[in-house]
Amino acid sequence: MTFETALHDPKLCRVLLARLTRALDGRSMRFMEVCGTHTVSIFQSGLRSLLPASITHLSGPGCPVCVTHDVDVAAFLELAGREKIVFATFGDLLRVPGPGGQTLKHAKAAGAHVEIVYSPLEVLTLAVSNPDNVIVFPGIGFETTAPAVAATLLTARQKKIKNFCVFSLHKLVPPALRTLLDEEGDNAANIEAFLLPGHVSTILGIAPYAFLADKHRIPGVVGGFEPADILLALCRMAEQLRDNAPAVVNAYPRAVNDAGNPKARALMEEVFITTDALWRGIGRIEQSGLAVRPDYADMDAAVRLGVRLVETPQQQPGCCCGDVLKGRIIPTTCPLFGEKCTPAVPVGPCMVSTEGSCAAYYKYLEH
Numbered sequence: 001m002t003f004e005t006a007l008h009d010p011k012l013c014r015v016l017l018a019r020l021t022r023a024l025d026g027r028s029m030r031f032m033e034v035c036g037t038h039t040v041s042i043f044q045s046g047l048r049s050l051l052p053a054s055i056t057h058l059s060g061p062g063c064p065v066c067v068t069h070d071v072d073v074a075a076f077l078e079l080a081g082r083e084k085i086v087f088a089t090f091g092d093l094l095r096v097p098g099p100g101g102q103t104l105k106h107a108k109a110a111g112a113h114v115e116i117v118y119s120p121l122e123v124l125t126l127a128v129s130n131p132d133n134v135i136v137f138p139g140i141g142f143e144t145t146a147p148a149v150a151a152t153l154l155t156a157r158q159k160k161i162k163n164f165c166v167f168s169l170h171k172l173v174p175p176a177l178r179t180l181l182d183e184e185g186d187n188a189a190n191i192e193a194f195l196l197p198g199h200v201s202t203i204l205g206i207a208p209y210a211f212l213a214d215k216h217r218i219p220g221v222v223g224g225f226e227p228a229d230i231l232l233a234l235c236r237m238a239e240q241l242r243d244n245a246p247a248v249v250n251a252y253p254r255a256v257n258d259a260g261n262p263k264a265r266a267l268m269e270e271v272f273i274t275t276d277a278l279w280r281g282i283g284r285i286e287q288s289g290l291a292v293r294p295d296y297a298d299m300d301a302a303v304r305l306g307v308r309l310v311e312t313p314q315q316q317p318g319c320c321c322g323d324v325l326k327g328r329i330i331p332t333t334c335p336l337f338g339e340k341c342t343p344a345v346p347v348g349p350c351m352v353s354t355e356g357s358c359a360a361y362y363k364y365l366e367h
């Protein structure tokens with residue numbers, strides 16, 4: 001049995017489920033997992049149906065495609081339609097609807113030069129083989145992907161590749177969690193605990209989440225992605241709530257160092273500065289994004305190509321992605337879910353990505 005297989009062991013999971021039930025001691029627990037990979041793992045492993053009925057599971061804003069704003073998609077479409085531009089992107093961005101439901105897939109079908117890549121470094125190969133075009137790579141994602149994009153930018157400079165630039169729309173997780181917790185009244189999701197993202201935490205460590213416990217008295221547990229990892233994280237949350245001792249802890253030490261990855265953070269800091277960012281469904285969050293530093297303006301698509309972000313009415317009519325991403329509703333509550341909105345014909349971005357919560361509910365729940 002491999003280590004990962006052991007973490008699927010039904011006996012181990014039963015022990016952890018019993019520990020969780022004891023820690024809850026009849027009380028309820030409303031927790032949010034922040035990361036799209038956790039959303040899928042919880043469904044895929046069958047955990048959701050095994051959890052005590054008193055647990056409410058909310059999905060948060062941790063799927064990069066889902067939080068990509070209409071305004072950003074409008075800018076992608078505008079860029080992809082320009083002469084002598086190759087828009088090189090990860091595939092799932094192609095189906096994200098922008099204003100009027102337009103997507104990069106539509107633009108590609110209409111003749112725009114859109115290429116699918118599987119890593120930021122692959123974009124440099126594309127740049128070398130297309131010397132007459134400028135290759136634009138959209139920097140989408142969180143603290144997990146930003147270091148790789150920063151490394152690509154540095155490699156391009158070192159190799160003197162001039163026809164490459166990044167349109168940085170990276171987002172930062174801790175400011176988004178702050179915003180969710182600052183919502184009040186009808187907008188509040190009443191989150192009692194956070195399952196913190198394993199991948200992002202490999203870069204950040206645990207210190208940036210300290211405000212959860214210090215200011216909001218909410219437990220935050222960094223968790224892995226196997227069933228036993230998730231159950232252990234839920235046990236730690238429930239025990240903290242039972243003992244009225246909220247803390248931010250690392251329940252994924254085989255992958256996450258409490259101090260994170262200083263080298264990766266140094267790469268990010270070399271290339272990017274923090275800036276305000278627009279999150280789909282949530283709105284503008286101060287200092288929650290990463291822009292390219294002026295020192296690298298020649299590789300910043302926003303500067304070099306004069307990309308303008310033009311605010312438009314947000315979301316497709318009837319789509320409740322904002323409420324889903326804030327944990328105010330679960331996807332099945334959206335009136336379009338499974339009827340007008342399916343993975344084959346997605347209305348909102350939460351149904352596009354395989355890590356989107358609407359797509360996970362559609363795939364794994366009976367409906």
Ligand code: SF4
Pocket residue numbers: 318319320321322324331334335336337338341342346347348349350351352358
């Ligand atoms: S089901 Fe579709 S329309 Fe409804 S919130 Fe999810 S993505 Fe948006």
